[in-house]
Amino acid sequence: xxxxxxxxxxxxxxxxxxxxxxxxxxxxxxxxxxxxxxxxxxxxxxxxxxxxxxxxxxxxxxxxxxxxxxxxxxxxxxxxxxxxxxxxxxxxxxxxxxxxxxxxxxxxxxxxxxxxxxxxxxxxxxxxxxxxxxxxxxxxxxxxxxxxxxxxxxxxxxxxxxxxxxxxxxxxxxxxxxxxxxxxxxxxxxxxxxxxxxxxxxxxxxxxxxxxxxxxxxxxxxxxxxxxxxxxxxxxxxxxxxxxxxxxxxxxxxxxxxxxxxxxxxxxxxxxxxxxxxxxxxxxxxxxxxxx
Numbered sequence: 001x002x003x004x005x006x007x008x009x010x011x012x013x014x015x016x017x018x019x020x021x022x023x024x025x026x027x028x029x030x031x032x033x034x035x036x037x038x039x040x041x042x043x044x045x046x047x048x049x050x051x052x053x054x055x056x057x058x059x060x061x062x063x064x065x066x067x068x069x070x071x072x073x074x075x076x077x078x079x080x081x082x083x084x085x086x087x088x089x090x091x092x093x094x095x096x097x098x099x100x101x102x103x104x105x106x107x108x109x110x111x112x113x114x115x116x117x118x119x120x121x122x123x124x125x126x127x128x129x130x131x132x133x134x135x136x137x138x139x140x141x142x143x144x145x146x147x148x149x150x151x152x153x154x155x156x157x158x159x160x161x162x163x164x165x166x167x168x169x170x171x172x173x174x175x176x177x178x179x180x181x182x183x184x185x186x187x188x189x190x191x192x193x194x195x196x197x198x199x200x201x202x203x204x205x206x207x208x209x210x211x212x213x214x215x216x217x218x219x220x221x222x223x224x225x226x227x228x229x230x231x232x233x234x235x236x237x238x239x240x241x242x243x244x245x246x247x248x249x250x251x252x253x254x255x256x257x258x259x260x261x262x263x264x265x266x267x268x269x270x271x272x273x274x275x276x277x278x279x280x281x282x283x284x285x286x287x288x289x290x291x292x
Contacts, residue, residue, distance in 0.1 A: 103143070
């Protein structure tokens with residue numbers, strides 16, 4: 001069982017309900033290409049085609065219908081079992097969910113300032129994992145990534161930061177391997193598995209011929225990609241909003257002002273609160289984030 005591709009199976013279950021990658025991507029807070037990538041991986045694992053593709057629409061093939069029903073029933077049972085274990089009393093802490101990249105690169109380093117300014121507000125920080133549906137029964141505020149502003153019932157959406165991505169490398173790598181910024185074509189290119197066409201897009205926008213930039217290390221998580229860049233293993237496309245501290249401290253070097261991923265962003269999702277106390281605390285946190 002430990003070899004089952006659980007992430008791909010969950011993605012498939014959501015796509016089967018939506019019948020297209022775009023709507024599934026919104027529910028999972030990932031890009032449509034990331035959804036497509038998970039479905040392709042599952043089809044390779046199963047040795048079977050799961051959908052009939054017609055433009056943007058998908059039709060579940062007969063051999064996949066049984067799997068979709070079984071997965072939906074299983075995930076429902078898991079959710080019910082988890083609900084049974086949750087304490088009935090509401091938590092007094094304000095629960096903040098953040099995708100790992102935002103949590104590690106922005107939120108955690110600044111929490112000390114929040115606690116110093118608002119010592120009476122207790123927080124619980126949890127991950128909002130890519131490819132999972134957020135349960136706002138247990139979350140008050142979430143930081144997510146999306147190509148368009150998420151539209152969810154009873155949730156207020158605000159742009160937190162742009163997700164524009166730029167080529168960067170470590171200062172050590174730049175000084176030892178690149179003679180100038182134009183040497184970016186030398187690579188090696190560090191890959192973001194959730195943005196497979198990132199480097200070809202960047203070279204096209206830069207107006208230069210792309211080297212074979214699909215070769216090299218690939219990472220499923222931004223924090224791993226950033227760590228590889230910081231340790232001098234190559235050139236990476238990173239969202240400037242998440243590496244602002246690294247650029248300011250000169251741990252990373254910006255190699256070009258040309259960016260990709262310009263329509264995407266990191267968004268704040270704020271649940272409408274019934275409790276006056278939580279409503280006030282939630283707004284205090286949001287105001288602090290937007291002012292930081």
